[in-house]
Amino acid sequence: MSATTPNGAPASQPKKTPQIPKGKTELKILMLHGYTQSGPLFSSKTKALSKLLTKALSPAPYNLHPTLIFPTAPHRLRPSDIPGYTPSDGAEGAEAEEDDESDNWAWFRKDEATGTYLGFEAGMRAVATAIADAGGVDGVCGFSQGGAVAALVASALEKPHREPAPSPSPETDTSWLPLLRAANNDAPLKFCVVYSGFYAPPPTLGWLYAPPIATPTLHFLGSLDTVVEESRSQGLVDRCVDPTVVVHPGGHYVPVAKDWVLVLAGWLRKRYDEPAGTAKKEEGNL
Template identity: 55%
Template sequence: MLNPIRVSTKPLLHAQRVFATSIKSFTAVMMGDNPAQQSAPAPALNGSDSASASASTTPLPTPSSTPKPGPQNQNRPQRPPKPAPPPKKEVKILMLHGYTQSGPLFRAKTRALEKLMAKALAPLNLVPALIYPTAPNRLSARDIPGFEVKDGEEGDEEGEIDSWAWWRRDEASGEYRFLEEGMERLVETIRDVEGGVDGVVGFSQGGSVAAVLASAMEEGRTVPEGEKWEWVRRVREANGGRALKFAVVYSGFWAVPQEMGWVYEPKVRTPTLHYLGSLDTVVEEGRSRGLVERCEEPVVVVHPGGHYVPVSKEWVMPLVGFVRKAEAPCHTRCARD
């Protein structure tokens, strides 16, 4: 008969207690507690079991004692904030139509020019604001060059067509009739623009008006006395006493009446840009050159076209460069003035 084998359960119980103690220590570490400060006494063990348990219950390093790596860029110098972009500046420009035209019609004809100017000046933070007034003197159909009355028709003498002029030239005396009314319209227009205007662009008769306006607004220019020239004082007041920075003339001409001599003597000091069409048959080149010669700082551009405003990029870019130069600080001109 075989004797039963007795198996001792003490080693198994000991191993369970050691495992439970290790789990408890690990949990305390993860919870941020220090196992050395726990009040529960460790189980008493004897002999080699005691040494083994001592090794097993060695406290693990706490998270507070473990060095935490900082961010790699903590000590790097911070980049300075980007500077704010410079503010945009409006360049307010009067756009003066020619004889028989109107403000809306002139704008329709120069819309491409307006878009190209805005695109080209945008990198410079310059925003062109174009103002298109309509002249006050309405024309009848008989005033239109080339108009012919058919047999049996009286024609339109009541001025019902949308055609306007800044003045009317008297065929007998050569004087400009209704000039004061035309200039008063500009006084009203400038007065309605907040801060006044910076420059003027004119076509044909409007180009002639542009030169007259620029000259009249110059500081120190002597003007004849009399009610006829009272508009000069008012237009200066409307613009806050500031002269125009530039004048651009397309197919323009100089005002020939003797009473207008003060406009060109001394020469017009305002910087001017003159566009001449080599095929222009409406305004003779000699009349346009006469205006150029009466300006102190003229820039002349000749395009291979007729009596119109060229609006392709090739011919708009000289205008853009001229406006840019006029808006930039000009130490030479400012020192002279």
């Protein structure tokens, strides 16, 4: 039986020393799953991406070996939290039983009445733990809710450090911020990749978007996405400096076909093979 944290989330596994091929530089990427997913499920769904990315980045002159890290969010979801859930007769007791068995997780829950993100702080502390367990990461990649969180993580790690605006509510908890920065050895991320992500509108998070996110960002949007409205994804794009946006002809998922992974690989290679300030000129040709 696998170990779990007190709230039932899969615990971080003991740190293993990755086998990095001789002559290669490890490229550590934090992979943040979407709402109702888990780290292992996200890993399973992106195996093709991982293999193709390794193949594309390992040759000279890049000599990079991607290590993808898949933590699980801390909040276990009830059946009623899952979109499309329809209760049946006598479901109340069954739902209580399923609470302890479901493998559906979230980085936060949205309070529909107030628009606030419940449990956001715990989600960010879980991210900090995953980064610390990895000994720091080079970049972050997230899908859907994980994409929204990925952008916020990149913003919080930027230098010069941005700081939270004074909050009128003494309940606002930003204790995750120093933990996150210490976890990544006080280093900013080199890149942030967002699949079907979105802008987080709670006022308490506004400081993470102003000034705009300067970390290089790549946004994949599905032209047939009916889960995240285009305006929500565009809201995140608009709050990034010089974002690269790619639209694929699909829905709400991470495209793992070779052509789309090569777009990602090409964009990542530009982070490592061109002098600072020159990569932006060519990204539109991907």
